[in-house]
Amino acid sequence: MFWLFASALIVLAVLFVLLPLWRFHRAGDSSRARREQTNLLIYQERIAELEAELKAGILEEENFHALKSELQRSLLADVEGAAPQHKSDAKPTTSFLSPGRLIPIVMVLLILPGSYFLYQQWGYQNELALAELGERTRASAENPQEARDLIFAIGEIVQAEPENAWAWYFLAQNLVNLGQFPEAAMSLERSAALIEQPQDKVAVLGQYAFLEYMLAEQQLTEKVQGIIDEVQLIDPNQLLILQILSMDAEQRQDYQAAITYWRRVLQLTPPGPEAEMIQSRIGEAQQMLAAAGGDQSDAASGPSIDVELSLAPELDLPPETRVFVSALELNGRGQPLAAEVLTVADLPVTVTLDNSDAVGPFNISSAEMIYIVATASSSGTANVQSGDYQTRTEAFAHINSHAIIQLVIKDIVP
Known part of the structure; x- marks a missing residue:
C-alpha cells in the first residue's frame, strides 16, 4: 500500500x-x-x-x-x-x-x-515496518509459530538499531507469548530505559514491574519495589502498579490496604467483566477484614458523611453509566480521600463516606476542610472529561463527626 x-x-x-x-x-x-x-x-x-x-x-x-x-x-x-x-x-x-x-x-x-x-x-521505512510487526504481534497472542517468526524479524531490527525502544518492546511481547518471561523482562527493561515520553515510559515500566513481580513468585522484592518507586514518581495511578500493590497487600493480609488499592484500580477500569472482578475482590477483602475484626474501629471513630445523591429529572443517562462519589481535601493534591462507585441505575441513593472508603494513603480524618464531588462518567473511569455530568458541595469542616448532605447531578462538564 x-x-x-x-x-x-x-x-x-x-x-x-x-x-x-x-x-x-x-x-x-x-x-x-x-x-x-x-x-x-x-x-x-x-x-x-x-x-x-x-x-x-x-x-x-x-x-x-x-x-x-x-x-x-x-x-x-x-x-x-x-x-x-x-x-x-x-x-x-x-x-x-x-x-x-x-x-x-x-x-x-x-x-x-x-x-x-x-x-x-x-524516510521512516523502518518505523513503518516496525508498526506492521507491532500489529502482527497484537494479533499473534494465540499463535506460537507466528510469535517465533516475529521474534526473528524484530531481532533483525534490534541488531540493526539497538537504540530502537519500540523494537525491544514488541520483542518482549512476543517473548511473553512464548512463555520466555526472563528474556521478556530484560527486553522491557531495555525498552523502558530508551523511551523518553513519560506516559509511554510508565506504561512499559508497569509491565516490567508486573513481570518481575510474577517471576519473583509474587513477592515485592527490592527490584520490584525500585521499579514501583520509579513509576509512582511519574504517575501514582499507573494501573499495573496499583494491581501489584493490591495483590501484595492481600498476601500480607493487610485487607484495608488491599481495599484501598483495589478501589483506586476500580476507578481507572471501564465497566465490564474486569471491573466486576475487582468489585468482587473488594467484597472478599471487606469480608476478611470484618472476620478479623478490623473494619469498624477506624470508621466508627472518624468522620462519616451521608450523601443523599440523585440525578436531575431532565437528564436521561444510560442506567449503566458509572457514578463516582468522592471526598477531597480543599486545596489538596486532587487524590480522593474516600470514594464509592455506583451506577445511574442505583440512583437515588444514600452513600456513606468514611475512613474505610480511603483510596490512598490519606483518609477523611487527615484533612480539616473537605468537599464532596459526584460525577456521572461517560467514559466509565474517574478521569473527568468534557461531556460528563457533575455536582459538588462547598468546602466544609467535618469536625470528625457525622454529616448529611444532598447532591443532585445536573451540570455538564465543559
Missing part, C-alpha cells in the same frame, strides 16, 4: 514537470501560427489597397510593383523570424538536446532514483 501511494506521488511529480513544458511548447506553436496568419492577412489587405490605388490612377505601375515586392520581402522575413528552428543550419539533434528541453527530461529521469535515495536517508 505504501509503495502504491509513493508511485502515485512520483507520477504526480512527473506531471508537475512535464505539463508546464508541454503547455509552453504548445503555446509557442499556437502563437507562431497566429502570428503567421495575421501577417498574411495584413499582406493581403495591403496588396488589395495597392491594386485599388493602381486602378484609380493614384499609383503608378512602377511604384506599384516596387511596393508589392517590398511587402513580399517583409512577409517572408516575418515568417522566417517566427520559425528559426526550421530554417537554421543546426541539426535536429541539437534542437532536441537544447537546455530548455534537456533539463526537464533529466529532472524527470532523476525523480524516481532521487526519491528512493532520499527516502532511504530520511
Whole structure:
C-alpha cells in the first residue's frame, strides 16, 4: 500500500514537470501560427489597397510593383523570424538536446532514483515496518509459530538499531507469548530505559514491574519495589502498579490496604467483566477484614458523611453509566480521600463516606476542610472529561463527626 501511494506521488511529480513544458511548447506553436496568419492577412489587405490605388490612377505601375515586392520581402522575413528552428543550419539533434528541453527530461529521469535515495536517508521505512510487526504481534497472542517468526524479524531490527525502544518492546511481547518471561523482562527493561515520553515510559515500566513481580513468585522484592518507586514518581495511578500493590497487600493480609488499592484500580477500569472482578475482590477483602475484626474501629471513630445523591429529572443517562462519589481535601493534591462507585441505575441513593472508603494513603480524618464531588462518567473511569455530568458541595469542616448532605447531578462538564 505504501509503495502504491509513493508511485502515485512520483507520477504526480512527473506531471508537475512535464505539463508546464508541454503547455509552453504548445503555446509557442499556437502563437507562431497566429502570428503567421495575421501577417498574411495584413499582406493581403495591403496588396488589395495597392491594386485599388493602381486602378484609380493614384499609383503608378512602377511604384506599384516596387511596393508589392517590398511587402513580399517583409512577409517572408516575418515568417522566417517566427520559425528559426526550421530554417537554421543546426541539426535536429541539437534542437532536441537544447537546455530548455534537456533539463526537464533529466529532472524527470532523476525523480524516481532521487526519491528512493532520499527516502532511504530520511524516510521512516523502518518505523513503518516496525508498526506492521507491532500489529502482527497484537494479533499473534494465540499463535506460537507466528510469535517465533516475529521474534526473528524484530531481532533483525534490534541488531540493526539497538537504540530502537519500540523494537525491544514488541520483542518482549512476543517473548511473553512464548512463555520466555526472563528474556521478556530484560527486553522491557531495555525498552523502558530508551523511551523518553513519560506516559509511554510508565506504561512499559508497569509491565516490567508486573513481570518481575510474577517471576519473583509474587513477592515485592527490592527490584520490584525500585521499579514501583520509579513509576509512582511519574504517575501514582499507573494501573499495573496499583494491581501489584493490591495483590501484595492481600498476601500480607493487610485487607484495608488491599481495599484501598483495589478501589483506586476500580476507578481507572471501564465497566465490564474486569471491573466486576475487582468489585468482587473488594467484597472478599471487606469480608476478611470484618472476620478479623478490623473494619469498624477506624470508621466508627472518624468522620462519616451521608450523601443523599440523585440525578436531575431532565437528564436521561444510560442506567449503566458509572457514578463516582468522592471526598477531597480543599486545596489538596486532587487524590480522593474516600470514594464509592455506583451506577445511574442505583440512583437515588444514600452513600456513606468514611475512613474505610480511603483510596490512598490519606483518609477523611487527615484533612480539616473537605468537599464532596459526584460525577456521572461517560467514559466509565474517574478521569473527568468534557461531556460528563457533575455536582459538588462547598468546602466544609467535618469536625470528625457525622454529616448529611444532598447532591443532585445536573451540570455538564465543559
